Amino acid sequence: MTPSELGELLDQLPRKRLLFLPTPFHKLDNLSSKYGVGMYIKRDDMTGPGAFGGNKTRKIEFILGHALRQGVEYLISIGAYQTNAGMQLTQCCRKCGVKPILYLADLHGEGEPKELRGNLLLSKIMGCEVHYVPRVGSDPGSLDTYNKCLELAEQRKRDLERNGKKAMVLPSGLVSEEGWVSYVLCLMEILDQCRSLGIDLQYLFHTTGTGGSLPGLIAGKLLLGEKAQIVSININSRTRDGREICSPEVICDRTIAVFGRLGVAPPTRAAVFDEIHIDSNYRGVNYGIPSEDGSNAIRELAREEGLLVDPIYSAKGFAGLLSYIRTGRIARGSNVAFVHTGGLGSLFTGPEQIGDICK
Ligand SMILES: *Cc1c(COP(=O)(O)O)cnc(C)c1O
Numbered sequence: 001m002t003p004s005e006l007g008e009l010l011d012q013l014p015r016k017r018l019l020f021l022p023t024p025f026h027k028l029d030n031l032s033s034k035y036g037v038g039m040y041i042k043r044d045d046m047t048g049p050g051a052f053g054g055n056k057t058r059k060i061e062f063i064l065g066h067a068l069r070q071g072v073e074y075l076i077s078i079g080a081y082q083t084n085a086g087m088q089l090t091q092c093c094r095k096c097g098v099k100p101i102l103y104l105a106d107l108h109g110e111g112e113p114k115e116l117r118g119n120l121l122l123s124k125i126m127g128c129e130v131h132y133v134p135r136v137g138s139d140p141g142s143l144d145t146y147n148k149c150l151e152l153a154e155q156r157k158r159d160l161e162r163n164g165k166k167a168m169v170l171p172s173g174l175v176s177e178e179g180w181v182s183y184v185l186c187l188m189e190i191l192d193q194c195r196s197l198g199i200d201l202q203y204l205f206h207t208t209g210t211g212g213s214l215p216g217l218i219a220g221k222l223l224l225g226e227k228a229q230i231v232s233i234n235i236n237s238r239t240r241d242g243r244e245i246c247s248p249e250v251i252c253d254r255t256i257a258v259f260g261r262l263g264v265a266p267p268t269r270a271a272v273f274d275e276i277h278i279d280s281n282y283r284g285v286n287y288g289i290p291s292e293d294g295s296n297a298i299r300e301l302a303r304e305e306g307l308l309v310d311p312i313y314s315a316k317g318f319a320g321l322l323s324y325i326r327t328g329r330i331a332r333g334s335n336v337a338f339v340h341t342g343g344l345g346s347l348f349t350g351p352e353q354i355g356d357i358c359k
Pocket of ligand 1: 054055056084085173207208209210211212213214310313314341342343344
């Protein structure tokens with residue numbers, strides 16, 4: 001399929017256009033010379049609509065398109081105190097007159113936040129209705145507190161509906177079928193930008209968490225017959241029984257759902273599995289805990305390129321890319337792009353979230 005045919009299919013989906021697209025794509029000149037690899041970056045931290053963009057806003061354009069058609073007036077979501085998705089949802093809701101509500105899980109049993117910082121501060125400045133939900137049990141990795149948040153969100157939705165309001169609940173990370181398709185568009189932008197720069201891309205790296213962006217990247221690649229290998233650095237936690245939340249099976253199901261949404265016959269599952277390369281070796285101790293590699297990556301990018309990445313996601317993803325380059329898994333002379341998925345609000349939290357990045 002040609003990019004313009006794919007563009008037409010995407011144009012048929014409900015979408016509320018709020019972002020500054022295409023986001024910039026540029027070379028990292030100093031790191032490219034240092035490592036002898038053409039290193040490029042896709043600036044999805046600059047999606048807009050505010051200064052702190054990210055990959056969730058791409059999904060929100062499609063989710064809002066769908067929600068507005070149904071006359072939704074309230075969007076309710078859940079997450080951790082420093083949720084990127086919740087902050088980005090708040091920005092986008094404010095742009096189009098929908099009221100944002102967040103139920104935030106006290107994952108670490110710290111009680112209500114004593115100071116407003118980072119994304120939580122930003123959401124509060126934008127007047128988001130925020131509820132803090134006490135931790136259920138004592139395991140920070142457990143989903144019980146999130147489940148409690150979801151239960152309260154559903155209850156709030158029912159209360160609103162009893163008063164004649166229309167509301168929609170979105171899960172943590174805005175994982176939703178409407179949103180997955182948005183990363184097809186990101187892949188199209190990247191390929192277009194590579195063509196303009198006259199480069200042939202061999203690898204596309206990004207950080208995966210809830211697995212909401214990878215399906216669109218893979219679907220876009222398969223639909224356009226693109227060659228670059230997608231490498232996903234997974235930073236999410238495992239489930240209590242040791243399984244990865246972002247598993248190849250889940251990604252395959254969602255990729256096939258993207259084809260369904262576009263109205264295109266899906267490839268075989270085997271063809272999708274061939275495109276999935278998830279590497280969980282750069283998570284560090286766990287999700288949300290800064291890693292030494294990640295802190296090194298933050299400093300290296302900041303000091304070589306004047307570019308900032310967030311500690312929870314992109315720093316670990318970029319650390320993965322640097323490690324592939326240093327160990328020769330990416331040959332010298334290759335071209336590789338990294339998708340910067342945003343999250344910069346986390347830099348303005350505290351040492352427990354950002355680690356030791358200033359040394
Ligand atoms: C959510 C998030 C990711 C992971 O994206 P998924 O679609 O959840 O896999 C990566 N980086 C940042 C900054 C994020 O907020």
